[in-house]
Amino acid sequence: MLRFISSFLYSPITIFTAGIVFLVPQYSHSADSEYSAVTEESFSFDNIRFKWGATLNDVSSERTCEKVKYLSKDNVDNCTYRAKEILGFKTKQITFIATTGINTPIYHLSFPIIADEVSTRVDIAPWVQKLISIYGEPSKIDEKINQPFEVNPSRNSSVYANAEWNLENLKVYIAAIEGYRHTEIDGAPYIALVNIKFSNQATLAAPFVDAQRKKDEKLAAMALRAKKPSIFKIPRPLTELGLNNENAGNKHVNLKLARLSTRALSEGSSFETPENIAKMLNNSTIAVWEIAEPYTVILSTKWNSEILSSSDTKISCTNMYPARGPGSMIFYANSISVKGEYKALEIKTLVNHLAKVLKTEIKCQEYPDS
Structure with a gap:
């Protein structure tokens, strides 16, 4: 024992x-x-x-x-x-x-x-x-x-x-x-x-949870004055943040608390998706929405959101062309990842829209799927 x-x-x-x-x-x-x-x-x-x-x-x-x-x-x-x-x-x-x-x-x-x-x-x-x-x-x-x-x-x-x-x-x-x-x-x-x-992620996150809740509340207030979100279909369904292999199928896991703990331990880069945005989404869609003052661009799944106009946000796009593997395309924005087949049209459409609203170029790197 x-x-x-x-x-x-x-x-x-x-x-x-x-x-x-x-x-x-x-x-x-x-x-x-x-x-x-x-x-x-x-x-x-x-x-x-x-x-x-x-x-x-x-x-x-x-x-x-x-x-x-x-x-x-x-x-x-x-x-x-x-x-x-x-x-x-x-x-x-x-x-x-x-x-x-x-x-x-x-x-x-x-x-x-x-x-x-x-x-x-x-x-x-x-x-x-x-x-x-x-x-x-x-x-x-x-x-x-x-x-x-x-x-x-x-x-x-x-x-x-x-x-x-x-x-x-x-x-x-x-x-x-x-x-x-x-x-x-x-x-x-x-x-x-x-x-x-x-x-026990909740124990580790406990000292950071209150600060994370305040950040989530701030984003929720911002969402009330957001422009109408642009909704995009994605190639593969997303997994709920906090629903990992250990939690899957466990009815006793509080997924909202698991998500809060995950965000709290990410040093504030992720936010709970505001309710008025989340209700527009499911696990096969993603939203891009904007705030006019100060100008802010946010990417949201049904569960978590990332402020893309923040200097701390890491955005990447990878096209892995067929080699030994069948090929794939992956877009990352901090905690959010969107995956599909090689040169997936849905991801290309999302990336092009983000490049437009962020007023920047987002290059998709090409690698063999080895």
């Missing part, structure tokens, strides 16, 4: 100074021998426990991020730190991944397992058993995972076998790789990788 850490890990300390109240995040520095525990409440790293919801900034304030990956030019969403042991496994590093940037919550961590010795024949069954002792019986497991296998150096991009644990708020995954890879820190060889994801 999963053992929960009962200590309050990220409680604020109130400091009074010069009549001003500051709330300072508190982390737990633990001398516990199981300092590397990862539970449904928290994760621990190098004797410091963090509650899920901590950011890369929080972790980096305690330890140096040695390898950085950038979401964009000025926005880090992925940091790798030096580590010796996680969950009782020997390692060299741990990577923390945030939702959309350095100031948004960490939801995913991964680390390689370093074997005591490099061998041409590997048995990872003991590692799987160790995870079973922590998280219980796996939800999914390959039969091969308990069978030793021969290492194939030329197949280090292929997974030999895996096991997965689906807990209420946590997903744990171990993969055995057919050939050795090497860690970014120190270049140590490894043959297995553990990924752990915190899946």
